[in-house]
Amino acid sequence: MFLTLTVNDGSEEAVRDLLTGMSGFTRSVAFREPDEHLLCVVGIGSHLWDRLFPNLPKPRGLHPFEEIKGDKHTAVSTPGDLLIHLRSGRLDMCFELARLLGKKFEGHAEIIDEVHGFKFFDERDLLGFVDGTENPEGDKAEDAVTIGEEDAAYAGGSYVIVQKYLHDMAGWDALSVEEQEDAIGRSKLDDVEMDDDAKPANAHIKLNVIHDADGKQxxxxxxxxxxxxxxxxxxxxxxxGYAKDPSVTEHMLRNMFIGDPPGTYDRILDFSTPQTGALYFVPSVDFLDDPTP
Ligand code: HEM
Structure with a gap:
């Protein structure tokens, strides 16, 4: 479940206090069914950070999400002070924690968006493709998402960018399977990456595989x-999308919406329109439990 909240004026102290209780609220629900691995991730938006922690240095990558306007499609920027990402093998676990949080935050914050996600067959998205295959794993995953010594005060934290996309299913379903595979850059049934010379320049994965100046992905x-x-x-x-440096995700988004080279925007955007877009700093549990330096 994904909850987006805006914090009421004057509720800063109450919310600061509630955030220190998040680990405890999560334990209250998670402990009842330990095998369901209930997790709660909290993201704090840039404007709220300034209100909650005016005397602390700002996490280096934290800023309001900037709209990205391509020739045809736009990655919109929409409000959000807090993002609560709840994860478990069972929806009732997420729902129970969301209900508890809803009660706790009542009078202090408004839930302006609530999305209940679900697993769709073998990890597929509603476009019918397996989604998540090339995610980093193990040490590589930890390194990709965890802030380190480059911003020591917030080491162990992360950044998250979210976008809620709606699909034009009629348009997508009107494509042949081959056209859909060209849009993603992988085969639909068995999820195999296309050869580089066969992959169109506007395929989703072509635009999202990016490297630094030394050629490292x-x-x-x-x-x-x-x-x-x-x-x-x-x-x-x-x-x-979680990252230790949100400029990586922003680079991917520029490739998708503007194109690389410009004009070669991501084909999936012809069938997927973002309704929201926001960036949050995700503090470590230690910071959340006790934000005083
Ligand atoms: C890969 C779907 C949005 C970044 C993929 C794959 C699918 C997919 C099916 C191939 C399998 C995999 O490796 O996961 C979607 C859908 C989206 C969406 C349906 C929204 C409508 C985004 C956005 C970003 C992104 C907004 C980045 C800002 C990536 C990356 C890969 C990927 C980095 C892996 C590329 C690789 O290493 O091969 N996505 N995606 N995706 N996507 Fe997306």
């Missing part, structure tokens, strides 16, 4: 979830 950790409502004909992907 720059990676993020994605935890995208499908969501939707049949009655409202809403079919979406909640994109969530």
């Amino acid at each position: 720059l990676q993020i950790m994605r935890d995208n979830m499908p969501f939707g409502s049949v009655g409202e004909r809403e079919f979406g992907t909640y994109f969530i």
Whole structure:
């Protein structure tokens, strides 16, 4: 589950206090079903950081998410003071913790967006493709997402960028499977990457495999979830990308929306429109429990 909150004016002290209780609230629910691995990640937006912690240095990568406007598609920037990412093998675990948090934050913050994601067959998104295959694993994953000595005061923390995408399923379903595979850059049924010389310049993975000046691949950790409502004909992907340096994710987004080279924007955007976009600093549990230096 993904909850986006805005904090009421005057509630800064109460919210600062509530944040120190997040680990405890999570334990209250998680302990009841330890095998379900309930996790709660809290992200703090740039404006809220300035209100909550005016006397602390700002995490180096924290800033409001900037809109990215391509020729055809736009990565919008939308409000959000807090992001709460709840994760478990069972939705009732997430729901129970969300309910508890809803009660605790009542009167201090408004939940302006709530998305209940679900697992869709073998880790597929609603476009029908396996999503998450090339995520880094183990040490590589930890290195991709964990702030280190480059910002020692916040070591152990991370950054997260989220976007709630809605899909034009009729348009997507009208494509042939081969056209869909060209859009992603992988085969649909068995999830195999296309050969480099066969991969179109506007394929999703072509634009999202990026390198630093030394040729090292720059990676993020994605935890995208499908969501939707049949009655409202809403079919979406909640994109969530963790990184120790949010400029990596921003680079990927520029490639997707503007193109690399410019004009070669990501083909999946012709069928996927972001309704939201925001960036948050994710403090370590130690900081959250006790933010005083
Ligand atoms: C790969 C779907 C948005 C970054 C993939 C793959 C799929 C996919 C199916 C291939 C399998 C895999 O390795 O996971 C989607 C959908 C999105 C979306 C449905 C939203 C509508 C984004 C955004 C970013 C991103 C916004 C970055 C800002 C990546 C990266 C890879 C990837 C880095 C792996 C590339 C590689 O190493 O091969 N995505 N994605 N995706 N996506 Fe996305």
